[in-house]
Amino acid sequence: xxxxxxxPRHEVTExxxxxxxxxxxxxxxxxxxxxxxxxMRGLELLIYFNNNVPIxxxxxxxxxxxxxxxxxxxxxxxxxxxxxxxxxVYFCASSPDLDGYTFGSxxxxxxx
Amino acid sequence: GENVEQHPSTLSVQEGDSAVIKCTYSDSASNxxxxxxxxxxxxxxLIIDIRSNVGEKKDQRIAxxxxxxxxxxxLHIxxxxxxxxxVYFCAASVNYGxxxxxxxxxxxxxxx
Numbered sequence: 122x123x124x125x126x127x128x129p130r131h132e133v134t135e136x137x138x139x140x141x142x143x144x145x146x147x148x149x150x151x152x153x154x155x156x157x158x159x160x161m162r163g164l165e166l167l168i169y170f171n172n173n174v175p176i177x178x179x180x181x182x183x184x185x186x187x188x189x190x191x192x193x194x195x196x197x198x199x200x201x202x203x204x205x206x207x208x209x210v211y212f213c214a215s216s217p218d219l220d221g222y223t224f225g226s227x228x229x230x231x232x233x
Numbered sequence: 234g235e236n237v238e239q240h241p242s243t244l245s246v247q248e249g250d251s252a253v254i255k256c257t258y259s260d261s262a263s264n265x266x267x268x269x270x271x272x273x274x275x276x277x278x279l280i281i282d283i284r285s286n287v288g289e290k291k292d293q294r295i296a297x298x299x300x301x302x303x304x305x306x307x308l309h310i311x312x313x314x315x316x317x318x319x320v321y322f323c324a325a326s327v328n329y330g331x332x333x334x335x336x337x338x339x340x341x342x343x344x345x
Contacts, residue, residue, distance in 0.1 A: 221279040
């Protein structure tokens with residue numbers, strides 16, 4: 122298994138632009154999580170899905186952020202419009218339930 | 234909601250010495266406590282975990298202890314090596330593999 126696959130690895134965009142981050146979880150994992158990591162706030166849970174259904178999105182900062190999981194093998198996190206304070210590393214993780222997460226390699230987002 | 238604190242924030246030890254990182258949690262319903270290691274620029278990786286029905290778990294040089302009464306758990310690394318240098322995150326979950334709350338991290342430096 123290739124693990125959790127995220128794309129792109131790096132993204133530099135201008136303020137106000139739309140940004141879409143992508144994630145392919147490990148096959149058979151029922152849970153998918155989106156985390157944001159910054160020096161100031163550490164690892165923050167943004168949203169998680171169970172069997173493609175969003176369960177808890179209370180961590181999504183504001184309406185500019187949205188996430189979808191149209192099927193078991195793909196999820197997106199979209200920021201529209203992006204702002205400099207959104208600059209962070211965004212991790213996707215998946216788990217088979219009753220076990221620890223496997224994280225993807227992350228997307229380093231820089232909004233200038 | 235759950236709150237996880239972690240101490241110390243930085244830790245330096247000599248190669249061969251032991252390192253101990255402590256975490257406390259607030260939600261007595263938490264039942265799963267994983268530890269992640271994150272090397273610079275890489276993804277967090279699960280190194281050990283413990284469930285609430287167990288007081289201690291060991292895997293080679295790494296061990297985790299759990300005190301449910303006091304609501305704290307600790308990571309113990311013995312015979313430290315330079316490759317143990319990384320940021321270590323503890324986490325707690327009320328529902329095993331779901332919705333972890335992470336501690337702020339401990340930066341461990343093992344000095345040769």
